[in-house]
Amino acid sequence: MNLVLADGTVFTGQSFGAKREVKGEVVFNTAMTGYVEALTDPSYRGQILVMTYPMQGNYGVPKGGFESGRIQVQGLVVYHYSSGPNHHASVRTLGDWLQADGVPAIYGVDTRTLTRRLRDRGTTDGFLLTGGAPIENAKKHAEAVSMREVVDLVASREIVRHPGGELRVLVVDTGLKENIIRSLQLRGATVIRAPFSSDWDRLVDEVDGVMLTNGPGDPADSEPFVDRLRGILAKGIPTFGICLGHQILALAAGAKTYKLKYGHRSCNQPVMDLATRRAYITSQNHGYAVQDESLPPGWEPWFVNLNDGTNEGIRHQYRPFRSVQFHPEASAGPHDTSYLFDDFLHIVAQMRKARHPS
Helix, strand or coil: CEEEECCCCEEECEECCCCCCEEEEEEEECCCCCHHHHHCCHHHECEEEEECCCEECCCCEECCCCCCCCCCECEEECCEECCCCCCCCEEECHHHHHHHCCCCEEECCCHHHHHHHHHHHCCEEEEEECCCCCHHHHHHCCECCCHHHHHHHHCCCCCEEECCCCCEEEEEECCCCHHHHHHHHHCCCEEEEEECCCCHHHHHHHCCEEEECCCCCCHHHHHHHHHHHHHHHCCCCCEEEECHHHHHHHHHHCCCEEEEEEEEEEEEEEEEECCCCCEEEEEEEEEEEECHHHCCCCEEEEEEECCCCCEEEEEECCCCEEEECCECCCCCCCCCCCHHHHHHHHHHHHHHHHHCCC
């Protein structure tokens, strides 16, 4: 099997997934663990994922606890594949799982050289080809995802209510990780999960807060959603965004976003709270960022990435709107910033009390 980059560079290896030709943006993740969570993260839809940690598959695949209902990546590239399983919770091997979900994968690739190339030259399109036909012919038949419409592929199809406590949060789904729902329920909130393309606007009057989620693609392609969000912000309801939701909130505020050279995809991204000067280790998965200098009056940067200085969060100076580029719900990953869910629900509770005094 071959990984072929857009510039013609070929990396040869062995297949351990489905036998398919696919095309996608080639990106890398530097986490040492968490391949189950990464593979089921909807933000990877349409992308060929390179795992830089050399061994993958060593603890198999558990029965559940995924971030979505299926493997989302377009393809997987690793250096060494361990057929395991070597963990008591494992029910099948990584290779069996990939094959069952129809996802191609390749091992034996020099992922260190590949990653250095992507860091130096930026992310690029690539192909995973089975090797049964000439490369140029195989590329013509490679399956790809339309990235302008990718959010439609990963968002839920219907409005679902997850019972909890008195506080009610509307989660607008653009490809959320399931642990966002679990994090809110763990704190006693009732969650109403609605697809971004649904008539979620009508639900705003019956909830106490709105959460915008992660998801794939270029935030600039979501202009209709951004326009609808502006109407919600005008009502002053507490709103919190994560990852793509952070970028969507920034666009709704009037800021701009841009594509990073190779993105942030790992469980060890350091960020700093600009107000407290405290640093946190975060889990991230994104290829776009918000331009600090484009934030309009009334908005301010909240967090900054300590590796490259890019924006990691914004907030309004006096209205209950805020968002972060990283994943406070991350699993597997650090839990340093899970307190942000507590802070958001505290704001939601305060404003609910102000609207409905006893």
